Amino acid sequence: MTNSASEENCGLRERKRIATKLAIITAARSLTAAHGVNGFTVEELCERVGISRRTFFNYFAAKEDAILGSPADEIPADLAERFIAGGTKSDPGSLSPSLLADFVDFAVALMDRMAISREEMTALKEAVAAEPRLLEKVLHGSREAAAAMAALLTAREGLPAEDPRIQATLTLFGCLTERAGPAFFERENARAYRTILTETVTALQQLFAAAAPLPGVSPPALAPTPSTSSKDLP
Structure with a gap:
Protein backbone atom coordinates (compact mmCIF):
# COMPACT_ATOMS: atom_id res chain seq x y z
CA MET A 1 0.00 0.00 0.00
CA THR A 2 1.36 3.41 -0.95
CA ASN A 3 1.77 6.19 1.57
CA SER A 4 -0.95 8.23 -0.12
CA ALA A 5 -3.40 5.32 0.05
CA SER A 6 -2.51 4.72 3.69
CA GLU A 7 -3.01 8.41 4.51
CA GLU A 8 -6.34 8.39 2.67
CA ASN A 9 -7.53 5.40 4.71
CA CYS A 10 -6.40 7.06 7.94
CA GLY A 11 -8.22 10.24 6.94
CA LEU A 12 -11.38 8.27 6.17
CA ARG A 13 -11.25 6.47 9.52
CA GLU A 14 -10.78 9.75 11.35
CA ARG A 15 -13.74 11.33 9.55
CA LYS A 16 -15.88 8.32 10.44
CA ARG A 17 -14.73 8.52 14.06
CA ILE A 18 -15.67 12.19 14.29
CA ALA A 19 -19.00 11.59 12.54
CA THR A 20 -19.88 8.78 14.95
CA LYS A 21 -18.91 10.84 17.98
CA LEU A 22 -20.98 13.80 16.82
CA ALA A 23 -23.92 11.49 16.11
CA ILE A 24 -23.74 10.21 19.69
CA ILE A 25 -23.53 13.74 21.10
CA THR A 26 -26.44 14.96 18.98
CA ALA A 27 -28.64 12.01 19.94
CA ALA A 28 -27.74 12.34 23.63
CA ARG A 29 -28.65 16.02 23.63
CA SER A 30 -31.88 15.42 21.74
CA LEU A 31 -32.95 12.69 24.18
CA THR A 32 -31.99 14.87 27.15
CA ALA A 33 -34.01 17.77 25.79
CA ALA A 34 -37.03 15.51 25.36
CA HIS A 35 -36.80 13.32 28.46
CA GLY A 36 -34.27 14.83 30.89
CA VAL A 37 -30.88 13.48 31.88
CA ASN A 38 -32.37 10.47 33.67
CA GLY A 39 -35.14 9.87 31.16
CA PHE A 40 -33.25 7.52 28.86
CA THR A 41 -30.61 4.80 29.05
CA VAL A 42 -27.32 4.25 27.27
CA GLU A 43 -28.99 1.34 25.47
CA GLU A 44 -31.73 3.64 24.14
CA LEU A 45 -29.10 6.15 23.06
CA CYS A 46 -27.16 3.42 21.23
CA GLU A 47 -30.34 2.28 19.51
CA ARG A 48 -31.03 5.84 18.36
CA VAL A 49 -27.54 6.14 16.83
CA GLY A 50 -27.37 2.56 15.55
CA ILE A 51 -24.27 1.49 17.49
CA SER A 52 -23.42 -1.07 20.15
CA ARG A 53 -22.80 -0.38 23.85
CA ARG A 54 -19.17 -1.31 23.27
CA THR A 55 -18.88 1.33 20.56
CA PHE A 56 -20.47 3.92 22.82
CA PHE A 57 -17.96 3.29 25.59
CA ASN A 58 -15.12 3.55 23.09
CA TYR A 59 -16.09 7.21 22.82
CA PHE A 60 -17.52 8.17 26.21
CA ALA A 61 -17.11 6.93 29.77
CA ALA A 62 -20.68 7.82 30.73
CA LYS A 63 -23.97 9.15 29.37
CA GLU A 64 -23.32 12.56 30.92
CA ASP A 65 -20.07 12.90 28.95
CA ALA A 66 -21.97 12.29 25.72
CA ILE A 67 -24.57 14.91 26.64
CA LEU A 68 -21.96 17.59 27.22
CA GLY A 69 -19.75 16.47 24.34
CA PHE A 208 -12.12 50.90 22.33
CA ALA A 209 -12.11 53.56 19.61
CA ALA A 210 -13.31 56.19 22.09
CA ALA A 211 -10.95 55.15 24.89
CA ALA A 212 -7.84 57.19 25.61
CA PRO A 213 -4.52 55.28 25.77
CA LEU A 214 -3.70 53.96 29.20
CA PRO A 215 -0.89 55.92 30.89
CA GLY A 216 2.47 54.22 30.85
CA VAL A 217 1.47 51.50 28.38
CA SER A 218 2.44 51.41 24.73
CA PRO A 219 1.97 48.67 22.08
CA PRO A 220 5.71 47.78 21.93
CA ALA A 221 5.50 46.74 25.58
CA LEU A 222 3.34 43.80 24.51
CA ALA A 223 5.74 42.61 21.82
CA PRO A 224 8.06 39.70 22.68
CA THR A 225 11.43 40.94 23.84
CA PRO A 226 14.76 39.15 23.39
CA SER A 227 16.21 37.38 26.39
CA THR A 228 18.73 39.36 28.41
CA SER A 229 21.91 37.91 29.86
CA SER A 230 23.62 39.20 33.00
CA LYS A 231 26.37 40.89 30.97
CA ASP A 232 23.74 43.07 29.26
CA LEU A 233 22.57 44.52 32.55
CA PRO A 234 24.02 47.88 33.73
Whole structure:
Protein backbone atom coordinates (compact mmCIF):
# COMPACT_ATOMS: atom_id res chain seq x y z
CA MET A 1 0.00 0.00 0.00
CA THR A 2 1.36 3.41 -0.95
CA ASN A 3 1.77 6.19 1.57
CA SER A 4 -0.95 8.23 -0.12
CA ALA A 5 -3.40 5.32 0.05
CA SER A 6 -2.51 4.72 3.69
CA GLU A 7 -3.01 8.41 4.51
CA GLU A 8 -6.34 8.39 2.67
CA ASN A 9 -7.53 5.40 4.71
CA CYS A 10 -6.40 7.06 7.94
CA GLY A 11 -8.22 10.24 6.94
CA LEU A 12 -11.38 8.27 6.17
CA ARG A 13 -11.25 6.47 9.52
CA GLU A 14 -10.78 9.75 11.35
CA ARG A 15 -13.74 11.33 9.55
CA LYS A 16 -15.88 8.32 10.44
CA ARG A 17 -14.73 8.52 14.06
CA ILE A 18 -15.67 12.19 14.29
CA ALA A 19 -19.00 11.59 12.54
CA THR A 20 -19.88 8.78 14.95
CA LYS A 21 -18.91 10.84 17.98
CA LEU A 22 -20.98 13.80 16.82
CA ALA A 23 -23.92 11.49 16.11
CA ILE A 24 -23.74 10.21 19.69
CA ILE A 25 -23.53 13.74 21.10
CA THR A 26 -26.44 14.96 18.98
CA ALA A 27 -28.64 12.01 19.94
CA ALA A 28 -27.74 12.34 23.63
CA ARG A 29 -28.65 16.02 23.63
CA SER A 30 -31.88 15.42 21.74
CA LEU A 31 -32.95 12.69 24.18
CA THR A 32 -31.99 14.87 27.15
CA ALA A 33 -34.01 17.77 25.79
CA ALA A 34 -37.03 15.51 25.36
CA HIS A 35 -36.80 13.32 28.46
CA GLY A 36 -34.27 14.83 30.89
CA VAL A 37 -30.88 13.48 31.88
CA ASN A 38 -32.37 10.47 33.67
CA GLY A 39 -35.14 9.87 31.16
CA PHE A 40 -33.25 7.52 28.86
CA THR A 41 -30.61 4.80 29.05
CA VAL A 42 -27.32 4.25 27.27
CA GLU A 43 -28.99 1.34 25.47
CA GLU A 44 -31.73 3.64 24.14
CA LEU A 45 -29.10 6.15 23.06
CA CYS A 46 -27.16 3.42 21.23
CA GLU A 47 -30.34 2.28 19.51
CA ARG A 48 -31.03 5.84 18.36
CA VAL A 49 -27.54 6.14 16.83
CA GLY A 50 -27.37 2.56 15.55
CA ILE A 51 -24.27 1.49 17.49
CA SER A 52 -23.42 -1.07 20.15
CA ARG A 53 -22.80 -0.38 23.85
CA ARG A 54 -19.17 -1.31 23.27
CA THR A 55 -18.88 1.33 20.56
CA PHE A 56 -20.47 3.92 22.82
CA PHE A 57 -17.96 3.29 25.59
CA ASN A 58 -15.12 3.55 23.09
CA TYR A 59 -16.09 7.21 22.82
CA PHE A 60 -17.52 8.17 26.21
CA ALA A 61 -17.11 6.93 29.77
CA ALA A 62 -20.68 7.82 30.73
CA LYS A 63 -23.97 9.15 29.37
CA GLU A 64 -23.32 12.56 30.92
CA ASP A 65 -20.07 12.90 28.95
CA ALA A 66 -21.97 12.29 25.72
CA ILE A 67 -24.57 14.91 26.64
CA LEU A 68 -21.96 17.59 27.22
CA GLY A 69 -19.75 16.47 24.34
CA SER A 70 -16.20 17.52 23.56
CA PRO A 71 -15.77 21.13 22.36
CA ALA A 72 -12.57 20.34 20.46
CA ASP A 73 -14.29 17.61 18.44
CA GLU A 74 -17.24 19.84 17.62
CA ILE A 75 -15.20 22.28 15.51
CA PRO A 76 -15.49 21.17 11.87
CA ALA A 77 -12.10 20.87 10.20
CA ASP A 78 -13.03 23.09 7.26
CA LEU A 79 -14.13 25.93 9.54
CA ALA A 80 -10.95 25.63 11.60
CA GLU A 81 -8.79 25.66 8.48
CA ARG A 82 -10.62 28.70 7.07
CA PHE A 83 -10.21 30.60 10.33
CA ILE A 84 -6.50 29.80 10.57
CA ALA A 85 -5.91 30.70 6.92
CA GLY A 86 -7.29 34.19 7.55
CA GLY A 87 -4.15 35.10 9.50
CA THR A 88 -1.61 34.17 6.83
CA LYS A 89 -1.34 37.71 5.46
CA SER A 90 -0.66 39.42 8.78
CA ASP A 91 2.76 40.78 9.69
CA PRO A 92 4.86 38.46 11.86
CA GLY A 93 4.48 39.24 15.56
CA SER A 94 1.23 41.16 15.18
CA LEU A 95 -2.47 40.33 15.23
CA SER A 96 -4.20 40.09 11.86
CA PRO A 97 -6.53 43.01 11.04
CA SER A 98 -9.38 40.68 10.08
CA LEU A 99 -9.23 38.62 13.30
CA LEU A 100 -12.41 40.00 14.85
CA ALA A 101 -14.44 39.85 11.63
CA ASP A 102 -13.20 36.33 10.91
CA PHE A 103 -14.14 35.25 14.42
CA VAL A 104 -17.70 36.48 13.88
CA ASP A 105 -17.92 34.45 10.65
CA PHE A 106 -16.42 31.44 12.44
CA ALA A 107 -18.82 31.64 15.39
CA VAL A 108 -21.84 32.12 13.13
CA ALA A 109 -20.83 29.16 10.96
CA LEU A 110 -20.48 26.99 14.07
CA MET A 111 -23.93 28.01 15.23
CA ASP A 112 -25.42 27.33 11.79
CA ARG A 113 -24.07 23.78 11.86
CA MET A 114 -25.50 22.90 15.24
CA ALA A 115 -27.67 19.80 14.84
CA ILE A 116 -30.10 20.93 17.52
CA SER A 117 -32.97 23.39 17.36
CA ARG A 118 -33.42 26.43 19.59
CA GLU A 119 -36.25 24.70 21.41
CA GLU A 120 -34.13 21.60 22.01
CA MET A 121 -31.19 23.70 23.22
CA THR A 122 -33.42 25.53 25.69
CA ALA A 123 -34.80 22.23 26.99
CA LEU A 124 -31.29 20.79 27.15
CA LYS A 125 -30.00 23.72 29.21
CA GLU A 126 -32.91 23.39 31.62
CA ALA A 127 -32.36 19.64 31.96
CA VAL A 128 -28.63 20.00 32.57
CA ALA A 129 -29.16 22.88 35.01
CA ALA A 130 -31.41 20.60 37.07
CA GLU A 131 -28.52 18.15 37.54
CA PRO A 132 -25.95 19.59 40.00
CA ARG A 133 -23.56 16.68 39.39
CA LEU A 134 -23.03 17.94 35.85
CA LEU A 135 -21.67 21.30 37.01
CA GLU A 136 -18.06 20.15 37.20
CA LYS A 137 -18.34 18.51 33.79
CA VAL A 138 -19.71 21.76 32.36
CA LEU A 139 -16.79 23.69 33.82
CA HIS A 140 -14.36 21.13 32.42
CA GLY A 141 -16.01 21.48 29.04
CA SER A 142 -15.56 25.24 29.22
CA ARG A 143 -11.85 24.78 29.84
CA GLU A 144 -11.63 22.40 26.89
CA ALA A 145 -13.43 24.91 24.66
CA ALA A 146 -11.01 27.66 25.71
CA ALA A 147 -8.03 25.40 25.00
CA ALA A 148 -9.40 24.50 21.56
CA MET A 149 -9.90 28.18 20.70
CA ALA A 150 -6.43 29.06 22.01
CA ALA A 151 -4.94 26.42 19.70
CA LEU A 152 -6.74 27.96 16.73
CA LEU A 153 -5.54 31.44 17.65
CA THR A 154 -1.91 30.44 18.06
CA ALA A 155 -2.00 28.55 14.75
CA ARG A 156 -3.57 31.53 13.00
CA GLU A 157 -1.54 34.36 14.49
CA GLY A 158 1.80 32.63 14.93
CA LEU A 159 2.06 33.81 18.53
CA PRO A 160 2.59 31.64 21.62
CA ALA A 161 -0.45 30.80 23.72
CA GLU A 162 0.96 32.75 26.68
CA ASP A 163 1.30 35.97 24.64
CA PRO A 164 -0.85 38.68 26.34
CA ARG A 165 -2.57 39.43 23.04
CA ILE A 166 -3.63 35.82 22.57
CA GLN A 167 -4.86 35.62 26.15
CA ALA A 168 -6.77 38.91 25.83
CA THR A 169 -8.32 37.78 22.54
CA LEU A 170 -9.34 34.46 24.07
CA THR A 171 -11.03 36.23 26.98
CA LEU A 172 -12.78 38.66 24.65
CA PHE A 173 -14.07 35.93 22.34
CA GLY A 174 -15.31 33.96 25.33
CA CYS A 175 -17.23 36.97 26.64
CA LEU A 176 -18.76 37.64 23.22
CA THR A 177 -20.09 34.11 22.79
CA GLU A 178 -21.22 33.85 26.42
CA ARG A 179 -23.38 36.91 25.85
CA ALA A 180 -24.60 36.17 22.34
CA GLY A 181 -25.42 32.48 22.88
CA PRO A 182 -27.95 32.83 25.71
CA ALA A 183 -29.51 35.87 24.02
CA PHE A 184 -29.98 33.90 20.80
CA PHE A 185 -31.54 30.90 22.57
CA GLU A 186 -34.04 32.94 24.53
CA ARG A 187 -37.53 31.63 23.77
CA GLU A 188 -38.84 35.04 22.67
CA ASN A 189 -35.82 35.92 20.52
CA ALA A 190 -36.45 36.42 16.80
CA ARG A 191 -33.08 37.88 15.81
CA ALA A 192 -30.34 36.03 13.97
CA TYR A 193 -27.23 34.94 15.88
CA ARG A 194 -25.05 37.06 13.58
CA THR A 195 -27.12 40.14 14.38
CA ILE A 196 -26.76 39.63 18.14
CA LEU A 197 -23.04 38.86 17.97
CA THR A 198 -22.27 41.73 15.57
CA GLU A 199 -24.19 44.17 17.76
CA THR A 200 -21.97 43.33 20.73
CA VAL A 201 -18.77 43.42 18.65
CA THR A 202 -19.71 46.83 17.24
CA ALA A 203 -20.36 48.18 20.74
CA LEU A 204 -16.92 46.98 21.87
CA GLN A 205 -15.25 48.53 18.81
CA GLN A 206 -16.87 51.86 19.64
CA LEU A 207 -15.75 51.55 23.25
CA PHE A 208 -12.12 50.90 22.33
CA ALA A 209 -12.11 53.56 19.61
CA ALA A 210 -13.31 56.19 22.09
CA ALA A 211 -10.95 55.15 24.89
CA ALA A 212 -7.84 57.19 25.61
CA PRO A 213 -4.52 55.28 25.77
CA LEU A 214 -3.70 53.96 29.20
CA PRO A 215 -0.89 55.92 30.89
CA GLY A 216 2.47 54.22 30.85
CA VAL A 217 1.47 51.50 28.38
CA SER A 218 2.44 51.41 24.73
CA PRO A 219 1.97 48.67 22.08
CA PRO A 220 5.71 47.78 21.93
CA ALA A 221 5.50 46.74 25.58
CA LEU A 222 3.34 43.80 24.51
CA ALA A 223 5.74 42.61 21.82
CA PRO A 224 8.06 39.70 22.68
CA THR A 225 11.43 40.94 23.84
CA PRO A 226 14.76 39.15 23.39
CA SER A 227 16.21 37.38 26.39
CA THR A 228 18.73 39.36 28.41
CA SER A 229 21.91 37.91 29.86
CA SER A 230 23.62 39.20 33.00
CA LYS A 231 26.37 40.89 30.97
CA ASP A 232 23.74 43.07 29.26
CA LEU A 233 22.57 44.52 32.55
CA PRO A 234 24.02 47.88 33.73
